[in-house]
Amino acid sequence: MSQLDLAVTDELLATTRSIRRKLDLERPVDLALVDQCIELSLQAPTGSNAQGWRWLVVTDEKLRAGLADIYRRGSATYFAKQAEALAGDKGSQNAKVYSSAQYLVDVLHRVPVHVIPCVRGRLSDNAFANASMYGSILPAVWSFMLAARARNLGTVFTTLHLNLEAEAAELLGIPPKFLQMGLIPVAHTDPSVFRPVSRQPLDTVRFVDRWPTD
Numbered sequence: 609m610s611q612l613d614l615a616v617t618d619e620l621l622a623t624t625r626s627i628r629r630k631l632d633l634e635r636p637v638d639l640a641l642v643d644q645c646i647e648l649s650l651q652a653p654t655g656s657n658a659q660g661w662r663w664l665v666v667t668d669e670k671l672r673a674g675l676a677d678i679y680r681r682g683s684a685t686y687f688a689k690q691a692e693a694l695a696g697d698k699g700s701q702n703a704k705v706y707s708s709a710q711y712l713v714d715v716l717h718r719v720p721v722h723v724i725p726c727v728r729g730r731l732s733d734n735a736f737a738n739a740s741m742y743g744s745i746l747p748a749v750w751s752f753m754l755a756a757r758a759r760n761l762g763t764v765f766t767t768l769h770l771n772l773e774a775e776a777a778e779l780l781g782i783p784p785k786f787l788q789m790g791l792i793p794v795a796h797t798d799p800s801v802f803r804p805v806s807r808q809p810l811d812t813v814r815f816v817d818r819w820p821t822d
């Protein structure tokens with residue numbers, strides 16, 4: 609393998625964003641592109657090399673409408689609380705995320721592809737087991753989103769439909785021994801939307817050797 613181009617790699621890592629408003633709702637997505645992204649995601653690590661992942665790619669119009677309805681109902685309480693918390697706050701990063709997330713609720717049924725990553729297992733009260741299960745799908749999820757971004761496909765990792773996980777499982781025939789990790793809307797997008805954003809400064813989140821005392 610040749611030496612990776614660091615500038616390109618770093619740009620991919622620094623600019624892969626949650627895309628909602630700029631998802632192209634009219635342009636169909638070639639499933640071969642989605643398959644490429646899933647195939648790359650299968651290179652991600654899994655605990656004990658279990659590879660218990662399953663990827664449900666939903667294109668059927670009625671099923672997407674059903675998922676969008678579940679997402680809307682599953683997110684209602686969260687959005688009501690957010691609206692209260694952000695009352696009067698218009699310009700902050702969080703207020704923008706909230707408004708963009710609400711937009712997604714309204715258009716989710718029109719996003720051409722919904723991807724539901726699943727993993728074999730259910731939650732338990734054991735931290736090791738839970739970390740192993742989540743850790744055996746979320747790295748793959750992020751790989752999927754990075755691969756999509758490299759193909760100018762917009763994605764956003766969402767979890768709000770999981771408030772009604774059983775309803776989605778029933779709609780799509782997902783067996784109870786598999787846990788859904790989220791719902792990723794996928795659509796073409798304008799590459800100019802991929803930009804770095806401001807985050808917490810490194811010094812405030814990275815400690816060396818010992819946890820700081822104050």
Ligand SMILES: Cc1cc2nc3c(=O)[nH]c(=O)nc-3n(C[C@H](O)[C@H](O)[C@H](O)COP(=O)(O)O)c2cc1C
Pocket residue numbers: 624625626627705708709712764765766767768769805
């Ligand atoms: C665990 C997790 C759950 C999320 N759930 C949702 C969701 O249900 N709906 C949504 O619109 N965005 C969701 N997001 C996206 C976040 O809002 C987004 O990552 C965050 O605002 C930062 O924006 P960025 O990804 O563009 O940097 C989720 C992200 C994570 C990591």
